[in-house]
Amino acid sequence: MSEQKQQHEASDYNLSINEKKVLIALGELESTTPETLAEKTSLKPEAAMQSAFLLEEEGLAKVDEEVSVNYTITREGVEYADNGLPERQIIEYISEPVAIDDLKNQLSPKMVGIAIGWLKKKGWADVKNSMIMPLVGSPEIGDDEKILSKFKQYAQEPDKSGIAFTEEELLEKDSEKSALKDLLKRKLVIKNEEKYRYVSITNQGRELVSQGIEIGEEITQLTSQLLKTGEWKKKNFRSYNIHTPPKPIYGAKIHPYQRLINQMRQIFIEMGFTEIKGEIIQSSFWNFDALFQPQDHPARDMQDTFHLESTSEIDEECKDNVCAMHEHGGDISSTGWGGRWDENIARRNVLRTHTTAVTIKYLADNPEPPVKAFCIDRAYRRETIDPTHLPEFEQLEGVVMDKNMSFANLLGCLAEFYHRMGFENVRFRPGYFPYTEPSVEPEVYIDGMGWIELGGAGIFRKEVTDPLGIKHPVLAWGLGVSRVAMLKLGLRDLRELYQSDINWIRKSEVCRL
Numbered sequence: 001m002s003e004q005k006q007q008h009e010a011s012d013y014n015l016s017i018n019e020k021k022v023l024i025a026l027g028e029l030e031s032t033t034p035e036t037l038a039e040k041t042s043l044k045p046e047a048a049m050q051s052a053f054l055l056e057e058e059g060l061a062k063v064d065e066e067v068s069v070n071y072t073i074t075r076e077g078v079e080y081a082d083n084g085l086p087e088r089q090i091i092e093y094i095s096e097p098v099a100i101d102d103l104k105n106q107l108s109p110k111m112v113g114i115a116i117g118w119l120k121k122k123g124w125a126d127v128k129n130s131m132i133m134p135l136v137g138s139p140e141i142g143d144d145e146k147i148l149s150k151f152k153q154y155a156q157e158p159d160k161s162g163i164a165f166t167e168e169e170l171l172e173k174d175s176e177k178s179a180l181k182d183l184l185k186r187k188l189v190i191k192n193e194e195k196y197r198y199v200s201i202t203n204q205g206r207e208l209v210s211q212g213i214e215i216g217e218e219i220t221q222l223t224s225q226l227l228k229t230g231e232w233k234k235k236n237f238r239s240y241n242i243h244t245p246p247k248p249i250y251g252a253k254i255h256p257y258q259r260l261i262n263q264m265r266q267i268f269i270e271m272g273f274t275e276i277k278g279e280i281i282q283s284s285f286w287n288f289d290a291l292f293q294p295q296d297h298p299a300r301d302m303q304d305t306f307h308l309e310s311t312s313e314i315d316e317e318c319k320d321n322v323c324a325m326h327e328h329g330g331d332i333s334s335t336g337w338g339g340r341w342d343e344n345i346a347r348r349n350v351l352r353t354h355t356t357a358v359t360i361k362y363l364a365d366n367p368e369p370p371v372k373a374f375c376i377d378r379a380y381r382r383e384t385i386d387p388t389h390l391p392e393f394e395q396l397e398g399v400v401m402d403k404n405m406s407f408a409n410l411l412g413c414l415a416e417f418y419h420r421m422g423f424e425n426v427r428f429r430p431g432y433f434p435y436t437e438p439s440v441e442p443e444v445y446i447d448g449m450g451w452i453e454l455g456g457a458g459i460f461r462k463e464v465t466d467p468l469g470i471k472h473p474v475l476a477w478g479l480g481v482s483r484v485a486m487l488k489l490g491l492r493d494l495r496e497l498y499q500s501d502i503n504w505i506r507k508s509e510v511c512r513l
């Protein structure tokens with residue numbers, strides 16, 4: 001290359017034959033569609049476009065995308081365009097208040113059903129006590145009806161059936177936009193979007209074309225034949241472009257949330273605990289009664305718990321003991337809750353509201369010390385979904401039962417777990433649960449967020465352990481797993497744990513968090 005020459009030459013670009021063909025074609029056409037480009041280059045449209053994109057990367061061409069939007073009418077829309085919208089048909093049909101049921105008998109129930117809301121919304125009629133009361137005689141034609149009739153008007157012209165309108169063609173005034181929105185919502189009109197692509201040449205591309213581009217023979221693959229005959233020496237090879245970044249490869253990996261769950265499980269296993277599993281469907285007995293939750297406790301309300309229609313049988317001995325504890329405090333120095341304990345309430349099944357149902361049942365089956373068990377699993381509550389609440393979530397439940405277990409052992413155990421999870425500052429605030437005394441709520445300190453509550457813990461009351469034949473202290477806890485995951489993964493919204501965004505998953509690190 002001579003010293004003064006500033007321009008690029010075709011050889012600087014390492015263009016493939018297809019790219020050269022496309023560039024030459026663009027030099028003539030300036031701007032074109034993928035189809036024309038394909039025709040002109042005798043390439044398949046996909047191949048022509050692939051080259052166009054590569055040329056775009058080199059700054060020699062530009063690919064633009066345009067979306068064209070139009071509207072077409074649906075079958076139901078055509079029906080109403082012919083016969084009037086349901087609310088129109090009804091308001092024209094009635095002249096005095098009528099019972100909805102009568103109207104349904106006279107006209108189609110479906111149509112009456114659709115019409116009621118719109119009659120009210122449009123202020124054409126009032127609906128009270130299952131009666132429709134017209135407020136106007138024959139209302140003026142609405143914007144929505146105007147739009148529908150436009151479709152109808154054109155559809156009647158022989159060559160215009162199924163016609164698509166642009167928004168400008170359909171609407172006369174901006175104020176009609178909301179009518180079009182309503183028609184879309186009512187699925188009487190559909191919005192169609194079509195993407196168009198245009199390929200055009202850039203100045204840089206033009207310059208290159210004007211210098212002349214040579215489409216020589218080019219070898220992309222070296223064969224044994226070429227080697228044997230020595231032909232390769234005379235051939236022109238396409239060089240590799242080592243500057244093009246390769247496509248990233250995303251290996252399969254375990255979901256970040258599952259990875260954290262596995263990590264928590266691992267910690268408890270390392271601390272000498274046995275993992276236990278239990279049923280998702282539990283009787284109220286194990287979910288509430290065995291935990292000394294009174295039968296009128298608000299947590300047992302329909303609003304808080306998913307109740308099921310089915311019921312469970314309850315072990316006789318357990319039942320009698322728990323009943324005695326609730327009614328008068330059994331044989332220990334407790335007063336119980338008083339009142340009558342109803343076995344039928346205890347038999348009702350629920351989706352477990354906490355995994356404490358699993359550990360308490362396990363203890364009832366294994367009342368001899370020592371017991372060190374944990375359960376990391378899903379629990380269910382009737383929560384309104386928001387960034388920090390979901391009706392399904394994971395809990396990490398644990399119990400330690402042995403001679404001479406103390407409150408200090410409980411705090412030590414939990415602090416150890418959180419430290420192993422990487423939380424340095426852990427503290428315990430007094431809490432309340434009907435089944436533990438004392439009760440605490442562990443909290444961890446997060447920079448920028450302060451103290452975050454992470455669940456509940458305590459020592460099971462005698463009211464819980466005595467009826468099940470458990471003679472030694474039981475340390476128990478139920479920790480929020482998703483809360484920890486949010487903190488660890490830096491999420492602000494719990495839902496992100498479950499509705500996984502593929503890009504986020506790909507970026508998440510695989511190392512121990």
Ligand SMILES: N[C@@H](Cc1ccccc1)C(=O)O
Nearest residue numbers: 354356456457458476477478
């Ligand atoms: N079950 C309690 C947590 C807890 C478990 C065990 C003992 C004390 C508290 C909850 O779901 O919030």
